[in-house]
Amino acid sequence: MPDFIDPKEFGLPTRTVLEMLDGNTLAIVIDRKSRIVMADGKKIIDKANKLKEVRPGTNIVFKTSAPVCSKTTKFLNENGVNIRFCSVKMCSYKKKAGSLLVVPAYFALMSRS
Numbered sequence: 001m002p003d004f005i006d007p008k009e010f011g012l013p014t015r016t017v018l019e020m021l022d023g024n025t026l027a028i029v030i031d032r033k034s035r036i037v038m039a040d041g042k043k044i045i046d047k048a049n050k051l052k053e054v055r056p057g058t059n060i061v062f063k064t065s066a067p068v069c070s071k072t073t074k075f076l077n078e079n080g081v082n083i084r085f086c087s088v089k090m091c092s093y094k095k096k097a098g099s100l101l102v103v104p105a106y107f108a109l110m111s112r113s
Helices: 038-054 070-078 105-112
Strands: 003-005 017-022 025-030 059-064 081-085 091-096 099-104
Touching: 025 038, 038 059, 038 070, 038 081, 070 081
Parallel strands: 025 059, 059 081
Antiparallel strands: 003 017, 017 025, 091 099
């Protein structure tokens, strides 16, 4: 089970999903079908900078299941944010009573029927 972190600790919006990959690596997770474009890349860099302000020396990774524009990929890499692609829908994230509830994608699809 992934280890998720409350984005409020870093002054980020509550809809931001952060995952602790190891002791020194944080992932900004965006799980959607539509392409990640430059506007999204700029927001990701802003979030990464806030994370680095609170935890200096932390490696920041962008984790997604969506295709990423080549210009955005280059922009993120130049700004020190690596990209990790996941070939399958990773998880669906639902807010419940102010806390993050992680539901496997299979069950999330079942509940939509």
